[in-house]
Amino acid sequence: MRALLVERLVHRFAAARVAALVAGSGSGIGIGPLRLGEIERPSLPGPDWHRVAPLLSGICGSDLATLDGESSHFFEDIVTFPFVPGHEIVGVLADGPETGARVVVEPVLSCVVRGIEPLCPSCAAGRTGACERIAFGAIRPGLQTGYCADTGGGWSDELVAHKTQLHLVPDTMSDEAAVMVEPTACAIHAALAGQVVPGERIVVLGAGTLGLCTIAALRCHTLPATLLAVAKYKVQRHFAAEFGADDVVGPSELGRAVRRMTGTLALARTGAAIDRLAGGADTVFDCVGSSRSIAEALEVVRPGGRIVLVGMPGVVRVDLAPLWQREVALCGAYAYGTESLPDGPRRTFALAFELVGTAHLEQLVSAHYPLDRYEEAVRHAANAGRRGSVKVVFDLRREDPAWRRAAEVAAPKRRVPREKKKLETSA
């Protein structure tokens, strides 16, 4: 089968990194670690595993960081090479009695998926994103589908997934909406991790896919007095406002905008050009994850406030003096699991299915590419905002993999009443 594959080729990672540093993200795609090739179909690791043929698979910021050679070495022990990227996946089941049913893959490879018993404390608490066993069990190390050599990933004709990873897609939901479920789940988890108290003033830094979904999630699940979004590009400003930001400003306006939102005093060496805010926002959601964005978050958060790292950071250089002096809490928000809501615990993915529908997040899918135009796709994704786009996806619906032909021969007319069926998803 065809797949985009990332191999552990240090010189290629180095070349991609240099290219990204010199010419910007995505520019090293041709010389980097990603290649398109024919590989063996992944084996089913166990009886509860299924084959999934991706329909759409998104290109995420963390994928771009990997391809740019900028991912942290922290991940080295929790991924296995070679791996097929792609963890934002809507596909169809390619085996079993429900062949042809559309599913969204919940990519975290937690204890249940790995056949580990007893569950680690995190998984036992429903926090599968924080699983402590992601390098152990029945499959090789890998924090998610798309980073594990045994499971494959969305940027291919086929992957394998444990039954607990699969969520049936309602007939009423488009493929584009379904592929937005995974990033939306990340955003909901982040929004809830912020522990926003009603009436707080919050800031969302960055308005790529994750930032925009976070805005929608915050508007849906929290009650801030004011939600200020920082967006660089016109398309981002448009969606940020549509998804519920009260005010949308450019990066250069951030300090001044937070000052006027909070009414705080400011320190100004030059008279009135703002050097530092005396107070600031209650919570800042950093959906970028760069040195600069973390520094900006520290500049605009109030003493005793909270910064939630939503975007994947790597190695950053940040002056933490303000964090120390102002007693700012800095926390990460990775993936998803089970969320504690006032009316009881809910799976993040279940909440994400709802939010994608109510907020119409499918509109964020801006461009589709076939696998063989992967270089173009990655460059587009790396410059999405500048090119008036948000989410770029690989479209495998026009591909004609062997399983589909086989499935059609085996059961050409079969349709499953999907809205009534649910796969088990409990951990």
Place this chain on the structure above:
Amino acid sequence: MSPRPGFVLEVDRSTPPTLFWHGEGFRFEQLPAGSRVVYPPESLDGLADPDAAIRHALEHPVGDSAPLSALLRPGMRLTIAFDDVSLPLPPMRRPDMRQRVVEAVLDAAAAAGVDDVVLIAALALHRRMTDDELRQALGDRVFDAFAPHGLLLQHDAEDPDALVHLGLTDKGEDVEINRRAAESDLLVYVNINLSAMDGGHKSVATGLASYRSLKHHHNVRTLQHSRSLMDRHHSEMHSSNWRMGRLIKNAGVKIFQIESTLNLDMFPSQFGFLQKREWEWSLADRAGFHSTRLALDHTPPRLARQIFQSMLSPYAPTSVQAGEVEAVHDLTLENLHRQQLVAVEGQTDILTMGLPYLCPYNVNSIMNPLLVACLGLGYFFNLYRGRPLVREGGVCIISHPTPWAFNPVHHPSYIDFFEQVLADTTDMFEIEQRYEQKFATDPWYIHLYRTSYAYHGVHPLYMWYWCAHALDYLGGVIIVGGDRAAVRRMGFKPASTLADALEMAEDVVGRGPSITHLHAPPLLVADVS
């Protein structure tokens, strides 16, 4: 030969191009044949001996007032308030008229044995003046005698201890002014009356007031019904100030008003061409203009701004009058009109104007887009008596670079207003309702107003309100040669050239429109029949 009065030229094929101010530069525009150009009168001769005229005015007051010397006595509290950096424009070569008048008043006070004297810059909600600016206005002697002893103050409209509420007018308007001024035995107010808008009861009721008081006349409704701001008898803003002024008087505040008028010698000799009509330019004027324009074309904007901001005008005083506020102001208006009034027959479909680098609120600063709007639509549009130069539904074409640039020290709340409020709405009533309180009470703006050199937080809203009458009346506003984003942010239309702008204006006023160009500065007031 006596100075010639103002003049309305009808453009024909032989008319040379007309000079348009364009910020820190100029445009030379060929107006269509049949257009009119309204030129200001020539500058009147200044007073032969200004100091003698001042002494005479102090001792021969008008209206119901005793001579100054009779109002002064040992042991009294005397406060001298004076106009701030917003007047005159450009700043005047030394000695500034305020210096002459203040020195004369201080001489009289010293002669009468008055010891308790305080000077107050009547800032209202304007920025504080720097020491250099105070020296420029008052002279070194006065500054050195008062400032080191804490006797040269700047009105602080946000210091509750320094304000006193005198009551409500019959229209329910709060009158709250500077406590020291109100509680003095005598308040002498020293005006420079560059335009008919200034002076009278507005001096104390605005210059020494708080936001609580100012909001009663600096609001959209009042300014929409101030037609014009240069005609106090048809200006709601002035009516409100007059009500407040009379309340101040009835509250027992004794005011001795001193107003002075200036001629139209606004620009130094090297810019003499700016004082003349183009077809009368001498060879030297032509050379001066072209060399200036050439030099400006090759000068970075920041440097050009510094050059223009350093310009001092050779104004000469044409009159000085002192005494009771209303009587003094009536006389001032007569003298102002003698210099500035130009008779114009009928209105026009399109009014064009070139705006200079300077307005009352950007001395030593940047003419930001809001100030462009305020100068064009608040001040120049209102340079009329009777009817506006442009007909209702007509178009105003403004020439100015309108840079998206702000001085963060002087105009911090302007930046927020431009970035946040105008991005949301340009509707004045909505802005007033949704944003005024927030800007007026923002603690950071108040802090900067009181301790730095920032205009008050609410000031940018006032600049926008200042355009209320024009925007309610006009069918469109086009800015030629401006930053397109900045122009659009204000809801106006940008045009690259005057020809484009005229064509765009025809979409509003129809084909073959009448065009009138306001050739100012120097300032004029069109008396439109």
